[in-house]
Amino acid sequence: xxxxxxxxxxxxxxxxxxxxxxxxxxxxxxxxxxxxxxxxxxxxxxxxxxxxxxxxxxxxxxxxxxxxxxxxxxxxxxxxxxxxxxxxxxxxxxxxxxxxxxxxxxxxxxxxxxxxxxxxxxxxxxxxxxxxxxxxxxxxxxxxxxxxxxxxxxxxxxxxxxxxxxxxxxxxxxxxxxxxxxxxxxxxxxxxxxxxxxxxxxxxxxxxxxxxxxxxxxxxxxxxxxxxxxxxxxxxxxxxxxxxxxxxxxxxxxxxxxxxxxxxxxxxxxxxxxxxxxxxxxxxxxxxxxxxxxxxxxxxxxxxxxxxxxxxxxxxxxxxxxxxxxxxxxxxxxxxxxxxxxxx
Amino acid sequence: xxxxxxxxxxxxxxxxxxxxxxxxxxxxxxxxxxxxxxxxxxxxxxxxxxxxxxxxxxxxxxxxxxxxxxxxxxxxxxxxxxxxxxxxxxxxxxxxxxxxxxxxxxxxxxxxxxxxxxxxxxxxxxxxxxxxxxxxxxxxxxxxxxxxxxxxxxxxxxxxxxxxxxxxxxxxxxxxxxxxxxxxxxxxxxxxxxxxxxxxxxxxxxxxxxxxxxxxxxxxxxxxxxxxxxxxxxxxxxxxxxxxxxxxxxxxxxxxxxxxxxxxxxxxxxxxxxxxxxxxx
Numbered sequence: 001x002x003x004x005x006x007x008x009x010x011x012x013x014x015x016x017x018x019x020x021x022x023x024x025x026x027x028x029x030x031x032x033x034x035x036x037x038x039x040x041x042x043x044x045x046x047x048x049x050x051x052x053x054x055x056x057x058x059x060x061x062x063x064x065x066x067x068x069x070x071x072x073x074x075x076x077x078x079x080x081x082x083x084x085x086x087x088x089x090x091x092x093x094x095x096x097x098x099x100x101x102x103x104x105x106x107x108x109x110x111x112x113x114x115x116x117x118x119x120x121x122x123x124x125x126x127x128x129x130x131x132x133x134x135x136x137x138x139x140x141x142x143x144x145x146x147x148x149x150x151x152x153x154x155x156x157x158x159x160x161x162x163x164x165x166x167x168x169x170x171x172x173x174x175x176x177x178x179x180x181x182x183x184x185x186x187x188x189x190x191x192x193x194x195x196x197x198x199x200x201x202x203x204x205x206x207x208x209x210x211x212x213x214x215x216x217x218x219x220x221x222x223x224x225x226x227x228x229x230x231x232x233x234x235x236x237x238x239x240x241x242x243x244x245x246x247x248x249x250x251x252x253x254x255x256x257x258x259x260x261x262x263x264x265x266x267x268x269x270x271x272x273x274x275x276x277x278x279x280x281x282x283x284x285x286x287x288x289x290x291x292x293x294x295x296x297x298x299x300x301x302x303x304x305x306x307x308x309x310x311x312x313x314x315x316x317x318x319x320x321x322x323x324x325x326x327x328x329x330x331x332x333x334x335x336x337x338x339x340x341x342x343x344x
Numbered sequence: 345x346x347x348x349x350x351x352x353x354x355x356x357x358x359x360x361x362x363x364x365x366x367x368x369x370x371x372x373x374x375x376x377x378x379x380x381x382x383x384x385x386x387x388x389x390x391x392x393x394x395x396x397x398x399x400x401x402x403x404x405x406x407x408x409x410x411x412x413x414x415x416x417x418x419x420x421x422x423x424x425x426x427x428x429x430x431x432x433x434x435x436x437x438x439x440x441x442x443x444x445x446x447x448x449x450x451x452x453x454x455x456x457x458x459x460x461x462x463x464x465x466x467x468x469x470x471x472x473x474x475x476x477x478x479x480x481x482x483x484x485x486x487x488x489x490x491x492x493x494x495x496x497x498x499x500x501x502x503x504x505x506x507x508x509x510x511x512x513x514x515x516x517x518x519x520x521x522x523x524x525x526x527x528x529x530x531x532x533x534x535x536x537x538x539x540x541x542x543x544x545x546x547x548x549x550x551x552x553x554x555x556x557x558x559x560x561x562x563x564x565x566x567x568x569x570x571x572x573x574x575x576x577x578x579x580x581x582x583x584x585x586x587x588x589x590x591x592x593x594x595x596x597x598x599x600x601x602x603x604x605x606x607x608x609x610x611x612x613x614x615x616x617x618x619x620x621x622x623x624x625x
Contacts, residue, residue, distance in 0.1 A: 036461070043465040051477045061483040160366070160611075167610025168603050169558035171565055175581060175588075175599045183589040184596075191588070279470020283562055298566055301476045309480045317468045 030329070037325050044317045045098070049091050052306050052313075059083065061304040062107065077107065081306060098314065104307035108300070113311045117296070121315065123201055124285070124292035128277050130208065131215035136270060139220045143227035143262075144254060150232055159225070166221035171283040174214040178287070181210060192289040201291055211288045218280055219273040226269045230262040264331045271327030275320040360619055367615025370550075373608030377601065381423025390417035392575045399587075406593035409584050413575075415594045422575035422598060426564075426605075429491055430556035436495025437556075438549050441502020442541075446533055448503070449510035460507070466500035471559055479568050487570050494559050498552050509544045513537050543620025550613025554606050561602045577602055 052058070059077045060067050067074060082090045097104060103113035142158060149155040165173075182191040193207045202208055231254075234240060240257050244250070282294035289295065293312055300308035361367050389404070390396050396414035397403045406415035448459040469477070474497040479485055485493075513519065514537060522532045563569065564578020572579070577598035584594035 036464075039461070040465050040468060043462070044468050047465060047469075048477060051474075052480050055478055055481055058481040061481055163366075163611060163614055164607045167554045167558075167606040169562060169606060171562060171581075172558075172599050172603050172606075175585075175595060176603070179588060179592055179596055184592045276470060279473050282470075282472055282476070283565070286566060297473075297476060301480050302567070304480055304483075306480060309477060313469070313473055313477050316470065316473055320468045320470070 029332075033325065033328060037321050041318060041321055044321070045095060045314060046091070048310055048313050048317070049094060050087075052310055053081070053090060054087055058107075058304050058306045080105065080107065094310070098311075103311040106300075106305055106308050108303045108305045108308070113307050116308070117293070117311060117315070120292050120296050123290065124281055124294065126202060127208070127211060127215070127281060127285070127290065127292060128274065130212045131219070131277065132270070132274060134212060135216045135220050135223065135273075138216065139223035140227055140259075140262075140266065142220070142224045143231060144259070146224070146228045147231035147235060147258070148254065150235070159228075162221040162225055165217060166225070169283070170214055170218035170280050171287050173217050174210070174284055174287045177210050177214055193291065207288075211284055211290050214284050214287075215277060215280060218284075219277065223266070223269050223273055227262050227266050230265045231258050234258045234261045264335050267331050267334070268327055271323050275323045278316045278319045278323075361616070364615050364619060366611050367619065370608050370611030370613070370615055373604060374612055377423070377605045377608060378427060380420075380601075381427040384420035385424060388417040388420040390414040392418070392421040393573055400591040400594075406597050407591055409580070409591065409594040410587050415580075415591075415597055418575040418580055419577075419597045419601065422577045422580055423601065425487075425574065425576045426557060426560050426578065426602075429487060429494075429560050430553060433491045433494035433556045433560070434498065434549060434553045436491060437498025437502055437552055438545070440495060440499035442506045442538075442545065444499060444503035445506025445508075446510045446537060446541075449507045450514050450529070450533060450537065452514075456507075460504075463500045463503050466497075467504075469497070471497040471555065472562055475559065475563060476566075476568075479563075484570055484572070485568060490560070490563060490568075490570070494556055497559070498555070502548055502552060505548050506541065506545065509541045510537055513540050543616070547613055547617035547620050550609055550616050554609040554613060557602065557606050557609065 058081065059074060062077060063070060063074060082093065085093075094104070101114070103117070105111070106113050106116060142162070146155045146158045178191045180186065181189045188206075189209050190204070190207045191210075193201045193204075193211065235253075235258050240253060243253050243257055281290075281292060282297055284290070285292045285294035286298045293315065297309065297312045297316075299305075300312065385392075390413070393413065394417070395412045396417070397408050397412050399408060399410055399412045401408045401412070404414050404416050406419070409415050409418060444459060444463065448456045448463075451459075466474075471494075475490070475493040478489075478493055482489065519532060519536050522536045527535075561578035561581075564576050565581045567579075567582050569576060569579050580598040581595050584591065588595050
């Protein structure tokens with residue numbers, strides 16, 4: 001189980017402060033964790049800026065062969081990107097813009113970036129939330145069935161299928177779904193999202209089915225495998241054995257003793273997968289022409305639209321950091337062992 | 345599935361690997377796909393960019409694609425690129441990641457803290473995003489750029505695993521003994537620490553190869569490629585997507601190859617992971 005090995009341990013972050021009361025220790029822990037998140041976000045912004053503005057020459061990439069002939073357009077683009085200034089000045093300008101909510105102007109259509117992004121962010125959030133709502137009960141259900149039949153035939157079959165699915169890239173599953181359900185075999189669902197101006201993609205619920213299903217298939221295997229591993233660990237433990245010996249029915253043992261203990265690792269792996277979805281939507285949205293952040297990012301990269309790419313990647317990385325932060329706080333709150341480690 | 349019931353110390357790692365069904369199955373599939381990718385170009389009925397007939401015709405096993413190239417031949421030519429780039433990117437990512445992880449674990453203290461914090465920054469980028477961000481400012485990226493980008497996006501993830509494994513080794517007696525004998529730090533790492541990490545690192549390499557294939561295919565699918573006309577499983581999906589209803593094989597053939605390839609490498613990686621942990625589930 002390689003996936004288990006890379007799960008971060010929230011306790012590793014905790015240095016139990018000695019000689020303070022519970023509340024103060026909590027505040028210190030929280031402040032430290034928040035500080036780390038802010039520091040990470042700042043370093044991310046440096047990295048995003050350097051990667052987009054300093055590594056290549058976006059103006060040359062946009063103009064291509066016209067670079068030498070179309071001098072007017074070149075100078076206009078260079079002025080907009082501030083190519084003449086030093087990299088530090090440009091970074092500080094950009095960062096102060098970000099902090100005051102000014103995301104700059106798109107190079108491709110000269111519209112403010114924020115105006116174009118705000119709708120797509122909502123669209124993507126809806127897509128990811130729908131996928132999560134389907135994925136969480138499904139993953140826990142599969143894990144419980146698998147743990148119930150542990151190390152027997154049904155468990156083995158489920159595990160091999162999950163493992164096989166876990167490796168397949170999400171857009172490959174997506175294309176197979178499109179071929180199966182909309183073009184070649186059945187004709188049930190539309191192959192692309194219908195994106196009417198002014199309307200929302202979920203106005204036609206049928207169009208949402210395949211994108212959501214693709215995301216669900218992409219993340220369920222990981223969550224399910226880790227929850228199963230945790231369930232098995234708990235089911236083998238002494239206190240579950242004792243509960244069984246006392247004559248408690250197996251279904252109650254599973255629900256009360258095993259499942260509750262699997263929730264914390266569950267939350268962490270769900271958070272990791274939600275954070276992964278922030279990047280996973282890039283391909284799925286492009287495949288289904290879903291009007292979200294991911295497709296917009298791919299379009300902007302194709303157009304070499306530097307300000308758009310910078311804003312979108314900051315949003316995606318920001319979501320990742322926030323999701324991880326929330327997961328860490330939740331798993332500390334839900335683990336009695338960790339709570340006492342902090343406040344005692 | 346305790347296929348490795350033998351006592352832990354007697355047979356070597358590779359002897360035990362041969363007895364593990366999941367690993368052997370994944371390994372065989374991986375080898376078959378690799379052999380196909382490497383040797384099929386020599387027996388392909390048409391050349392890589394050769395027109396075989398009208399677009400979307402039914403000639404040949406899989407028909408022709410959107411400009412009339414033979415799909416089977418394109419499929420046979422399109423594996424090498426994906427294979428070579430994925431393997432090299434995995435190698436770059438593994439070397440960088442192991443280096444970072446082992447130095448952090450062996451250095452300890454302040455080094456460890458700083459290195460792992462910087463690692464967290466890189467981890468905040470989904471892998472495909474890191475590649476896309478850099479490709480914004482580059483037109484028609486060369487193969488080495490793609491290899492470097494994918495390798496770089498693997499490195500922080502490998503580093504975290506490598507650090508975890510190395511932490512369990514650097515405090516063991518034989519490492520302390522080597523240090524006490526006055527060995528150089530670099531020599532202790534190469535001769536004492538690394539050989540004891542091979543099992544988990546092989547498993548990680550298998551997993552990274554799986555993801556590399558996915559990202560290489562994804563970049564082709566999104567249309568970011570060095571040579572837009574070349575046969576490449578990822579690009580084939582992109583080129584023929586609009587014709588999915590008329591000529592499904594032009595898309596489905598490369599899609600299935602990628603799916604089989606990744607299933608093979610992932611089963612292989614998981615088999616290796618089980619072996620290195622000597623666990624039984």
